[in-house]
Amino acid sequence: MADGQPIASLMSVPQRSVWLLGQRPVDAQRRGKYVPGSAAHPQRMWPDLATAAIIRYSQPGNLILDPMAGVGTTLIEAVAAARDTIGIEYEPNWVRLAQANLHRANQAGGTGQGTALAGDATALSDVLPSALRGRVALVVTSPPHGRPLQGRVANRTRRVDLAAGLTAVLTGCLPLLRPDATVVVTLRRHPNHPPVDPPDAIPAAGAGAGLTLIEHNIGVLADAHDGQLVPTSPSSPPATTAPRRDGSSLHTSAYEDIYVFRHQPTTDLVAPDQHGVRP
Numbered sequence: 001m002a003d004g005q006p007i008a009s010l011m012s013v014p015q016r017s018v019w020l021l022g023q024r025p026v027d028a029q030r031r032g033k034y035v036p037g038s039a040a041h042p043q044r045m046w047p048d049l050a051t052a053a054i055i056r057y058s059q060p061g062n063l064i065l066d067p068m069a070g071v072g073t074t075l076i077e078a079v080a081a082a083r084d085t086i087g088i089e090y091e092p093n094w095v096r097l098a099q100a101n102l103h104r105a106n107q108a109g110g111t112g113q114g115t116a117l118a119g120d121a122t123a124l125s126d127v128l129p130s131a132l133r134g135r136v137a138l139v140v141t142s143p144p145h146g147r148p149l150q151g152r153v154a155n156r157t158r159r160v161d162l163a164a165g166l167t168a169v170l171t172g173c174l175p176l177l178r179p180d181a182t183v184v185v186t187l188r189r190h191p192n193h194p195p196v197d198p199p200d201a202i203p204a205a206g207a208g209a210g211l212t213l214i215e216h217n218i219g220v221l222a223d224a225h226d227g228q229l230v231p232t233s234p235s236s237p238p239a240t241t242a243p244r245r246d247g248s249s250l251h252t253s254a255y256e257d258i259y260v261f262r263h264q265p266t267t268d269l270v271a272p273d274q275h276g277v278r279p
């Protein structure tokens with residue numbers, strides 16, 4: 001134990017790591033995977049981010065959920081990696097494209113089974129069948145970010161702020177999760193706009209849903225080589241071609257926060273009785 005620090009405080013510190021997600025151009029990551037029209041979605045996840053999470057936190061045959069699926073990046077990468085998957089998306093046009101992208105993923109040899117449904121992820125029990133309870137091994141999702149959606153999750157009748165909306169989404173996921181499930185939420189802050197959400201909006205939403213934050217990773221959306229970070233996306237946040245040096249600080253805007261939560265069902269948290277038996 002480090003310097004007499006209490007065990008409880010050590011356990012509450014999430015691990016930090018860096019994921020290199022731009023070692024190949026994002027166009028190459030996406031090539032051939034999306035039907036025409038998909039590129040109109042302004043906030044697609046980078047495929048290598050979805051794949052990295054899927055490979056790290058699930059096994060072939062597992063069920064993966066994306067409750068804010070957009071045009072289906074999590075879904076098609078899951079199918080390609082032999083996982084089954086289900087996605088919910090609020091906007092019907094994105095749902096149609098996600099379904100078509102899933103079909104393409106299977107045609108390209110993906111062996112997982114996937115489906116995309118229209119619905120409101122802040123009310124998941126209205127959308128998903130109860131047969132899915134306890135079956136989801138991994139959630140990989142990214143809430144809306146950047147103007148005009150930054151700080152907003154669409155609800156059926158209103159817009160709610162990111163932390164409140166995401167808390168509702170993650171709380172709705174809980175009954176679907178296996179006891180050992182992992183929940184990955186990624187957020188890209190738009191480099192050209194000041195942040196609207198508090199920096200801890202995602203951890204707060206996870207905590208509000210009763211999830212435990214175990215990792216806070218940084219996904220680098222640039223190609224790291226020879227001591228440089230080189231942009232690999234023409235349309236994405238302008239990476240610092242030559243990183244700016246302010247004193248000893250280096251800056252890049254081409255990154256994504258990756259929060260990893262663990263589902264710890266209540267029975268694990270309840271203290272055993274005097275005979276060591278959990279209720």
Ligand SMILES: C[S@@+](CC[C@H](N)C(=O)[O-])C[C@H]1O[C@@H](n2cnc3c(N)ncnc32)[C@H](O)[C@@H]1O
Pocket residue numbers: 041043044045046067068069070071072073074088089090091094119120121122141142143144145153154155
């Ligand atoms: C950052 S995008 C996700 C993009 C997706 N990962 C992809 O690669 O296509 C967030 C998505 O959440 C959807 N969304 C917003 N509110 C929602 C809600 N209440 N229920 C379901 N989806 C919602 C938006 O329409 C948007 O497509």
